[in-house]
Amino acid sequence: MSAAVASPEGAVAVPARRRPPRGAAAGSPVFVEHDPAFAEVLGDDPRLVRVVATDAHEGPVYVRDEDALYFTTVPRRGRRASGSVPRVAIKRVALDGLRFRLAPERVTVVRADANAANGMTLGSDGRLLVCEQGTRLEPARISAFDPRTGEVETVVGGFGCRPLNSPNDVVARSDGTIWFTDPTYGHLQGFRPAPALGEHVYRFDPATGVLTVVASTFDKPNGIAFSPDERTLYVGDSGAIHGPGDYDAARPRRVLSFGVGRGGAVGAPTAFAGAIPGFPDGITTDADGRVYVSGAGGVLVHSPSGRLLGEIRLPGAVNFTFGGPDRTVLFITADTAVWAAVLAAKGA
Numbered sequence: 001m002s003a004a005v006a007s008p009e010g011a012v013a014v015p016a017r018r019r020p021p022r023g024a025a026a027g028s029p030v031f032v033e034h035d036p037a038f039a040e041v042l043g044d045d046p047r048l049v050r051v052v053a054t055d056a057h058e059g060p061v062y063v064r065d066e067d068a069l070y071f072t073t074v075p076r077r078g079r080r081a082s083g084s085v086p087r088v089a090i091k092r093v094a095l096d097g098l099r100f101r102l103a104p105e106r107v108t109v110v111r112a113d114a115n116a117a118n119g120m121t122l123g124s125d126g127r128l129l130v131c132e133q134g135t136r137l138e139p140a141r142i143s144a145f146d147p148r149t150g151e152v153e154t155v156v157g158g159f160g161c162r163p164l165n166s167p168n169d170v171v172a173r174s175d176g177t178i179w180f181t182d183p184t185y186g187h188l189q190g191f192r193p194a195p196a197l198g199e200h201v202y203r204f205d206p207a208t209g210v211l212t213v214v215a216s217t218f219d220k221p222n223g224i225a226f227s228p229d230e231r232t233l234y235v236g237d238s239g240a241i242h243g244p245g246d247y248d249a250a251r252p253r254r255v256l257s258f259g260v261g262r263g264g265a266v267g268a269p270t271a272f273a274g275a276i277p278g279f280p281d282g283i284t285t286d287a288d289g290r291v292y293v294s295g296a297g298g299v300l301v302h303s304p305s306g307r308l309l310g311e312i313r314l315p316g317a318v319n320f321t322f323g324g325p326d327r328t329v330l331f332i333t334a335d336t337a338v339w340a341a342v343l344a345a346k347g348a
Helices: 038-042
Strands: 031-033 047-053 056-063 068-073 076-080 083-087 090-094 107-111 117-122 128-132 141-145 152-156 170-172 178-182 200-205 210-215 221-226 232-237 241-243 254-260 266-272 283-285 291-295 298-302 308-313 319-323 329-333 337-342
Touching: 031 038, 038 308, 056 090, 056 128, 056 319, 056 329, 056 337, 068 117, 117 170, 128 170, 152 178, 152 200, 170 221, 178 221, 200 221, 210 232, 210 254, 210 266, 221 291, 232 283, 283 319, 291 319
Parallel strands: 056 117, 221 283
Antiparallel strands: 031 308, 047 337, 056 068, 068 090, 076 083, 090 107, 117 128, 128 141, 141 152, 170 178, 178 200, 200 210, 221 232, 232 254, 254 266, 283 291, 291 298, 298 308, 319 329, 329 337
16 A cells, blocks of 8 residues: 555554664564464564665565565655646665665665555566556556566556556465555545446466456455465455545445465455454465464454554554565564564564
């Protein structure tokens, strides 16, 4: 999601953002245990460290071959002939293993105007798959972006002859298919036309060129992730927030899980865990199937069955991904900085 522009994060009547901590060890308020099994996530020496101060908002993607993190920036309002539009860039942080507190010079712009981009993931060919929310002048799409050459290619531009709403988050499955959420936040926030489609989750098969609606039981589908065996799909519903000043805790703020069968067939939804404080945004899983969900106070860590194990307290956390030399670093984007939670758990 985005801050009051490409999504409503930070513009709602949920617990106010506080300045994130500078770092802490186990036993401090940063790591909050709800279940003894949380110790397996933390290990003996967990820490939360600010990697670099920057406008990291959404779509964190770790590329191991480069030891680099890509992300989309906090949307800024720009002016065009058609009115105000969100300006979003894609940036790259050159990391340095487990040495953090990096200099700002290690952050570079790889795409200056990314069409109100939001979520991203790494494609099988090494390109970034990008959720471009679009504007009133530029259509929404899922694109493939090559940071090395700057080339951008449309992967999904619409459903039939109808335009996408404002794609929010995307994940690639090992069979080559691309799954993404498409809520109507762009229209609600005034930078996209009236929607022609519902609030859907889609599956795109590049081998056949077929785009399929796999789920539509949402108010606002948001974050998306697979379990490590890819037999379960997790999707957050952030319907509690519709736009700046329009938060209603009675609307959906939950995560739904779906069984995934052969050929990508998706079963009926099941409620996963309880209501998320604020609303769910980023979602990821680790190698043991635990599910990480962002909420009002930071990152909530759940068992595969939905039991809350613990929290990583980082108010303002938006999205995250595992990375680092051993996949034990949870890189978190929080609008004003990239943070690193060094854990014992490994990314899927």
